[in-house]
Amino acid sequence: MPVVNRIADYAEDMKTWRRHLHMHPELQFDCHETAAFVVERLKEFGVDEIHEGIATSGVVAIINGQGDGDTIGLRADMDALPMQETTGLDYSSTVDGKMHACGHDGHTTMLLGAARYLAETRRFSGRVALIFQPAEEGGGGAGVMVEEGMLERFGINQVYALHNVPGVPVGQFYTTPGPIMAAVDTFEIFIKGDGGHGAYPQDTKDPIVAAVGMVSAIQTIVSRNHYALQDLVVSVTQIHTGTADNIIPEDAYICGTVRTFEKDVQDMVEDRLKEIVAGQAAAYNVEARLDYIRGYPATVNNAEKAAFAADVAREIAGEAGVNPDAPREMGAEDFAYMLEKRPGAYLFLGQGDAAGLHHPAYNFNDEASPHGASFFARLVEKAQPLVEA
Structure with a gap:
């Protein structure tokens, strides 16, 4: 079947909500107005329970099906990004320096559409827990919700989430068994030298040449310290130092990101960074400190649940519209924390030609909303079918 007919009837409403x-x-955990809007809609739909204030501004709503059964969790993230929108749309961001550049407004809308349908039809057993999460963009809101006991509190035993993806036809899905998104770590290097006049470098301990040496050496981690068929990204993304053309500065700062799937690779990168920073600092006679911050873990799909979710997606998109064995990606996602605790799957949903994610001209495609809402709804009905009396 394609998009659920009843959900197709909500298309204009979903566009308005989105x-x-x-x-x-x-931004981040400060999603109080968004949560209030979600709660208002959920009350209109007649869901059975609404729980607010989880992970500061998160919401979990419960819809009871018919008869006993498990509880399936469906998650949508709510937060935006600290960016200035350039779309020029008549519904563009009204908040200076903030915009929905990753489509979380669309994710929230799709889950609201599914909530409306499920509360109306209740053609499933057990319960569904609708998880509206803050702080995916760097705050780790999913991890906080897990730490606060959300999964145990609501008896959630499997979890699923969708993310939109530009450049893939509207309504097409892809996923993969096992790892689908990478773990993400951040490293910061603080270099302390001895500054002075640019004309007399012999009287200084130059942090700039030390920084350049470190950055060059860091590039060898991927090329010389790991097996080429293992996925690994180590990127230096910031270097800050200096104030004028005739001053050798006191300090330099380096920052970057590490993307891995295997813990032994993650450990190796951290160890090599420590060795490089210490060695280069000694070579250039400066002091240096490495801070290595482990962030979101890898997002790992349960193979059985990913296959099941792909089957559901085929009902919406057809056989040709679903890729169940897509290549894994080096981006990161805090839904990983939920998948560490419960089996489930993370899928991508195409939204057609559009600016890329995190781009100031990005805009979620409202035509994708009925597809995502239909997927969530059918997922619940197939995972927890009604039991014949």
Whole structure:
């Protein structure tokens, strides 16, 4: 079957909801207005329970099916990004320096559409827990919700999430068994030298040449310290130092990101960074400190649940519209914390030609909303079918 007919009837409402959310972006855990909008809609739909204030501004709503059964969790993230929108749309962000540049407004809308349908039809057993999560963009809101006991509190035993992807036809899905998104770590290097006049470098301990040496050496981690068929990214993304053309500065700062799938590779990168920083500092007679911050873990799909989710997606998109064995990606996602605790799957949903994610001209495609809402709804009905009396 294609998009659920009843959900197709909600298409204009979903567009209205999504564009309202797009106009009022919020960051990290401060998603209180977004949560209030979600709660207002959920009350209109007649869900059975609404629990607010989880991970500061997160919401979990419960819809009871018919008869006993398990509880399936469906998650949507709500937060925006600290970016200035350039779309020029009549519903563009009304908040300076904030915009929904990753489509979380669309994710929230798709889950609301599924909530409306599921509360109306209740053609499933057990319960569904609708998880509206803050702080995916760097705050680790999913991890906080897990730490606060959300999964145990609501008896959630499997979890699923969708993310939109530009450049893939609207309504097409892809996923993969096992790792689908990478772990993400951050490294910061603080170099302390002895500054002075640019004309007399012999009287200084130059942090700039030390920084350049470190950055060059860091590039060898991928090329010389790991097996070429293992996925690994080590990128230096910031170097800050100096104030004028005739001053050798006191300090330099280096920052970067590490993307891995295997813990032994992650450990190796951290160890090599320590060795490089210490060795280069000694070579250039400066002091240096490495801070290595482990962030989101790898997002790992349960193979059985990923296959099941792909089967559900085929009902919406057809056989040709689903890739169940897509290549894994080096981006990161805090839904990983939920998948560490419960079996489930993370899928991508195409939204057609559009600016890329995290681009100031990005805009979620409202035509994708009925596809995502239909997927969530059918997922619940197939995972927890009604039991014949």
